[in-house]
């Protein structure tokens with residue numbers, strides 16, 4: 001770290017550590033040694049309690065760069081507990097876990113405006129390489145994280161292994177699936193959202209819940225920070241982050257259940273809801289290993305983006321919440337809802353749709369992967385729920401958007417499309433049909449939908465409506481209602497999805513198994529049982 005010692009620092013330096021800790025106690029969290037008169041007020045803290053309580057994370061791998069993240073929070077559940085000054089945080093990247101061979105290091109500033117989070121984007125890393133990273137603040141050192149850069153754009157890649165996960169409700173169960181993912185040391189982990197849930201503490205109304213949120217439903221920036229910190233207090237989640245870079249998007253619960261654009265589910269005036277959305281998006285930015293280019297501006301934050309993994313995988317991730325038209329026909333499930341097909345409605349918004357359609361035209365890798373939140377494939381519930389045949393919150397409620405997307409996939413001949421989704425707390429593997437009313441219509445690709453990490457608690461082998469819906473939905477090739485995640489393996493010849501399931505999440509350390517597996521052969525649209 002650079003020497004920023006000033007006469008004031010030296011005066012403070014003459015104080016004993018015990019005296020400084022007493023000061024720390026009085027100010028709440030940390031004694032701060034700060035250069036007087038400095039406009040940046042960069043400070044070296046002495047922490048009363050360990051500041052790296054939220055662990056470390058990395059994300060968005062590029063061939064030469066990956067985001068490194070941490071947040072200083074000695075009192076994580078209570079606003080963070082940091083003094084309101086800028087703090088220097090040292091970082092280092094090494095090619096070995098023991099840090100005998102440090103390849104880059106530097107100093108970042110953790111700012112009060114961003115909850116003392118740090119987003120470091122080292123440049124010039126080697127492609128397709130495993131690295132280890134850690135942070136320092138004051139005399140404290142963070143846990144070590146493992147990460148991996150992407151292959152260069154034109155590189156031939158023999159194999160890429162990534163996980164697909166989402167929907168981790170803190171109260172509903174233990175985050176064992178995150179722990180199991182950590183053990184797999186993936187090349188990256190794609191999170192489909194619902195990383196947190198915004199609801200109030202259950203308070204014992206549901207005796208099946210294994211642990212509790214704190215406080216009321218969350219609305220303010222500090223509320224969202226504290227909720228993220230509660231989730232991040234989970235050692236299994238921290239282990240997942242420390243094991244591999246994450247590629248994160250959000251779903252609805254990072255803000256509010258089933259929100260659509262500037263509308264929440266309670267008819268709050270949009271200009272009021274946007275204040276809440278701004279707080280939620282800022283906390284998302286502060287907590288997630290995303291790039292500075294994703295930083296929110298007021299209630300807007302652009303998270304749709306593209307990553308390339310050599311000639312093997314072209315990966316676009318989408319945002320189906322921020323720009324969508326409002327749900328129609330009651331917003332839950334509906335039958336005969338003609339508004340669902342209104343071409344003036346959109347789930348991506350015009351700008352993102354245009355962007356995606358351009359990406360599809362330039363996709364050249366073996367696998368065109370699109371990661372997003374809600375299932376695009378159709379689920380026809382006619383037999384199990386005659387008055388609620390389709391879910392209006394999914395692409396079934398935005399069928400004109402779906403047809404535009406599928407038609408564009410066909411038009412561009414984007415190679416081997418694979419869509420990833422989550423949200424529904426059920427595993428599905430499905431073929432994508434140009435016309436779901438006609439099982440013989442063209443198969444345009446496949447979709448893998450991850451179940452939840454915990455939402456819905458233990459679950460069952462199949463959902464209650466499965467027998468009723470399977471006959472009407474022959475495009476669905478795999479289903480499970482257990483908790484877990486998907487482990488995907490891409491090679492130049494095939495894409496395999498192993499649907500991992502846990503026997504229980506309401507007890508710690510549940511047993512994992514592969515519930516089923518699908519394989520897609522390159523050049524042959526459609527999934528087959530492995």
Ligand SMILES: [Fe+2]
Nearest residue numbers: 167194423455
């Ligand atoms: Fe969810």
